[in-house]
Amino acid sequence: MEQRHLGRTGLRVSRLGLGTLTWGRDTDEHDAAEQLKAFWDAGGTLVDTADVYGGGEAEYLLGRLVGDKALVPRRDLVISTKAGSVPDPDRRTDGSRGHLLAALDASLARLGTDYVDLWQLHAFDPYTPLEESLQALDIAVSTGRARYVGVSDFCGWQLAKAGTWQLAGERTRLAGTQMEYSLLQRGIEREVLPAALDLGIGLLPSSPLGRGVLTGKYRHGTPTDSRGGSEALAPFVEPYLDETASRIVDAVSTAADGLATTPLQVALAWVRDRPGVTAPIVGARNAQQLTAALSVESLSLPDEICRALDDVSAPVHRYPDHDWSTL
Template sequence: MEQRHLGRTGLRVSRIGLGTLTWGRDTGEEAAAEQLKTFWEAGGTLVDTADVYGGGESEYLLGRLVGGLVPRRDLVIATKAGSVPDPDRRFDGSRGHLLAALDDSLDRLGTDHVDLWQIHAFDPYTPLDETLQALDLAVSSGRARYAGVSNFSGWQLAKAATWQLAAPGARTRLASTQMEYSLLQRGVEREVLPAALDLGLGLLPSSPLGRGVLTAKYREGTPADSRGASASLAAFVEPYLDEAAGRIVDAVVTAAQGLAVTPLQVALAWVRDRPGVAAPIVGARTSAQLAAALSVEALSLPEEIRRALDDVSAPVHRYPDQDWSTL
C-alpha cells in the first residue's frame, strides 16, 4: 500500500487507516485479530484508536495483538485523549487529565510510546495553551512521537496550529487533524480543510463511507446485521438515510456500475484522493469487509467521474464562503 507523509512531518502512514471504534465492544478478539492481520498483510500501517473506545477495551485488545500477531515496528499506532464519560463535561483538555490518560493508554497498549497522540476534541473550559502543552510534554518525554487534534472547528484548528508554530523547536508541530469527511459529509471543506492545507496538517477522515451508507447496502432497507440495525449505532447511521443522501448514493452506484467496481470502492477512492487527505480511517465489522475496502488501492477515479460526484454532493456554501469574484 502506498505510504503518505502526515502533513509537513516526516511521519509516513498507509493511505488507508484501520479504525477500531467497535473493538472490545462489538468486535471480539478473534475478529479483531483477523482484521489486523488482513490490514498488515495488505501493507497497512496506521491503526487508530482512542482511550474511550469500548471503555478502554479497544486499546487493550490492540495491545494484546501487537507483538504476537504483528510486529510493533510495522505499525503506526494513533490514539486519542480528552473525552470523558461525564454528562456535565464531555471533554477535558486539562494538562493533568490528558497526561494521565496517555499513561493509561500506554499501559493498555503495552507499549512505551504511541506514534500519534491526538486531542479528541476542543475543551472550551481549559486554556488552549494548557491543552497544547500536554502535547509538548508527551513528545518531549518520548511517550508520543507526533501530535494531532480531532474534531476541532476551523478557527480552533487554526489557532492551535499557529500557536504551535509560533515557537519552532520549543513546541510540537501539529501533524494532523481527524474529522468526519465523505461524499455525504463535506462540511470540513468550508474552513477546516483550508486551514489544514495552509498550516501543513494532514487530514485523517473518519467515517469515509458515510457511516456505511455509501456502500449502498441501505438502499432497499436496513440489513439486520448492519450497524444501522444495532442498538448502539442505529442513531449514528440514521441521519444519512434521508432523500438527499439517497441521491448521492445513487450517483455512486451509477459510477461503480460504469467502472465495474463496487460503490464502496468508488466512495473510498473519492475521499482518499481529495487534496489534503492523508489517510481515511476505515472501520469494518469483519475482515472480509476490510479486505473489500483495502481493494481500493488499485483504483483511481477518472476525472469525469470525480467531477460528477463532486457536483452531485456539493455542499451549499453561502456568505462568507462564496467566491466574491463572482458577485
C-alpha cells in the same frame, strides 16, 4: 500499500488507516486479530484508536495483538490514539494537562508500549485554556511518550488557532487532524480543510463511507445486521438516510457500475484522493468487510467521475456571494 507523509512532517503512514472504534465492544479478539492481520498483509501501517473506545478495551485488545512475539511486530505499525473525551454527560471533554497526561500513561499501559506514534486531543475543551491542552502534547513528545501529535474534531477556528500556536517557539508542530469527511459530509471543506492545508496538517477522515450508507446497503431498506439496524447505532446512521443522501448514493452506485467496481470502492477512492487527505480511517465489523475496503488500493477514479461526484454532493450551504456591482 502506498505510504504518504502526514502533513509537513517526516511521519509516513499507509494511505488507508484501520479504525478500532468497535473493538472490545462489537468486535471480539478473534475478529480484531483477523482484521489486523489482513491490514498488515496488505501493507497497512496506520492503526487508529482512542482511550474511550470500548471503555479502554480497544487499546487493551490492540496491545495484545502487537509486539515482538505477538501477531504483528510493533515496529511495523503506526499507532495513533487519543485522549480528552470523558464519559461525563455534564462535561464531555477534559483537556486539562493533568487529565491528558494521566490518560496517555494509561493508554501506554493498555497498549503495552513505551510510546505512541501519534497522540491526538480527542476534542476541543471549552473549559480549559487551549494553550494548557497543547502543552500536554509538547510534554508527551519531549518525554518520548509520543512521536507526533495532532487534534481531532476541531472546527476551523479551533484548528487554525491550535496549529498556529504550535508553530511558535520550541513547540511541536501538529502533524494531523481527524474529522468526519465523505461524499455525504463535506462540511469540513468550508474552513477545516483550508486551515489544515495552509498549516501543513494532514487530514485523517473518519467515517469516509458516510457511516456505511455509501456502500449502498441501505438503498432498499435497513439490513438487520447493519449499524442502522442496531438500536444503539441507528441514530448515528439515520441523518444520512434522507433524499439528498439517496441521490448521492445513487450516483456512486452508477459510477461503480460503469467502472465494474463497488460503491464502497468508489466512495473510498474519492475521499482518499481529495486534496489535503492523508489517510481515511476505515472501520469494519470483520476481516471480510475490511478486505473489501483494502481492495480500493488499485482504483483511481477518472477525472470525469470525480467531477460528477463533486457536483452531485456539493454542499448546499455556502458563504454568501455578493455582486458588489449591483449596489
